[in-house]
Amino acid sequence: MKYYLISGEASGDLHGSHLIAALKKLDLNARFRAWGGDLIKKEGAELVKHYKEIAYMGFWEVISNLPHILKNIQFCKDDIIKFKPDVIIYVDYPGFNLRIAKWAKSKGFENHYFISPQVWAWKESRVEKIKKFINSLYVILPFEKAFFEDNHDFKVHYVGHPLMDYITKYEENKQFLSNNLLDESKPIVALIPGSRIQEIRKMLPIFVKVAAKIPDHQFIIAGAPSVPLHYYNDLIGNSPLKVIYQATYDLLQNSNAALVTSGTATLETALFKVPQLVCYRTSYINYWIAKKILKLKYISLVNLILDSEVVLELIQGECNLKRLELELKKLINLKDKTQQEGYKKIPSILGLGSASEKTANLIYNSIIS
Numbered sequence: 001m002k003y004y005l006i007s008g009e010a011s012g013d014l015h016g017s018h019l020i021a022a023l024k025k026l027d028l029n030a031r032f033r034a035w036g037g038d039l040i041k042k043e044g045a046e047l048v049k050h051y052k053e054i055a056y057m058g059f060w061e062v063i064s065n066l067p068h069i070l071k072n073i074q075f076c077k078d079d080i081i082k083f084k085p086d087v088i089i090y091v092d093y094p095g096f097n098l099r100i101a102k103w104a105k106s107k108g109f110e111n112h113y114f115i116s117p118q119v120w121a122w123k124e125s126r127v128e129k130i131k132k133f134i135n136s137l138y139v140i141l142p143f144e145k146a147f148f149e150d151n152h153d154f155k156v157h158y159v160g161h162p163l164m165d166y167i168t169k170y171e172e173n174k175q176f177l178s179n180n181l182l183d184e185s186k187p188i189v190a191l192i193p194g195s196r197i198q199e200i201r202k203m204l205p206i207f208v209k210v211a212a213k214i215p216d217h218q219f220i221i222a223g224a225p226s227v228p229l230h231y232y233n234d235l236i237g238n239s240p241l242k243v244i245y246q247a248t249y250d251l252l253q254n255s256n257a258a259l260v261t262s263g264t265a266t267l268e269t270a271l272f273k274v275p276q277l278v279c280y281r282t283s284y285i286n287y288w289i290a291k292k293i294l295k296l297k298y299i300s301l302v303n304l305i306l307d308s309e310v311v312l313e314l315i316q317g318e319c320n321l322k323r324l325e326l327e328l329k330k331l332i333n334l335k336d337k338t339q340q341e342g343y344k345k346i347p348s349i350l351g352l353g354s355a356s357e358k359t360a361n362l363i364y365n366s367i368i369s
């Protein structure tokens with residue numbers, strides 16, 4: 001059978017690649033065409049567009065790139081028609097994907113959505129679109145099932161969080177420190193400033209300044225696969241900070257603390273039991289719009305899942321050099337017991353793993369039935 005998969009950022013590339021791998025085990029004649037990245041391509045999919053070409057973050061960035069986005073939407077529709085897939089699989093990336101899903105439904109295509117848009121945070125009106133245009137929705141957070149089924153009378157499949165698969169299969173690289181020429185006597189603070197250039201441009205300069213205030217630790221940046229090294233180097237300047245790619249889990253395994261931009265990375269950091277501060281800054285206009293429309297008490301997945309501020313969130317004005325230095329020193333020296341107790345609860349909440357396999361089975365069986 002033929003599968004058309006659309007993801008639009010690094011996390012979608014990761015989750016999509018695992019889903020493709022699981023589907024290949026069920027369907028030996030499977031053919032995949034996809035929007036994604038290097039991981040999806042590595043799984044043998046024909047890559048239509050790389051997410052680096054289509055990832056826009058923030059309201060202003062989307063508006064300013066609207067002509068390009070509309071051109072990509074039309075291109076995607078034409079490509080689907082040519083490919084004639086048995087099923088279209090959407091991975092997060094709702095602004096783009098729900099537009100394609102509406103059109104695809106009208107053309108008679110089977111629509112499956114893996115990793116729900118965060119409609120519980122904003123744009124709850126999208127739920128009606130999902131109900132109309134999506135045949136099956138696979139959610140990865142436990143409260144999402146109740147949100148859709150209890151609040152909106154829409155049956156969904158809760159498959160657990162894919163991170164549980166990645167974490168449980170992780171094997172520590174014992175040579176991580178020596179291979180990367182790191183000082184084994186100096187504690188590490190992991191810096192995870194996001195996966196998009198817009199995020200990194202906002203967060204990394206202040207992280208560099210914080211690092212200069214705490215010279216007895218070495219600060220290591222987890223490089224985003226889509227962001228070239230020279231971009232980090234331009235922001236780092238003469239600072240001794242180091243960028244390490246494709247080793248985020250090894251970095252967390254060896255870290256004493258972490259500064260993390262909101263997103264999946266906050267959850268990964270918690271699963272490695274690393275004390276963290278969640279830090280987020282954006283443009284004034286993006287922040288103003290977000291304040292008007294977001295309905296969240298918290299921005300980090302850790303706090304959202306636990307429904308409590310287990311992790312301190314420093315957002316916009318609070319994310320300043322003086323406050324970051326103060327809170328990071330406290331985190332390093334005191335080891336927040338409340339945070340660690342909260343971390344212990346997360347694995348049981350997220351499920352036992354096999355999210356990709358569960359989703360693949362549900363998709364495959366729905367097609368052949």
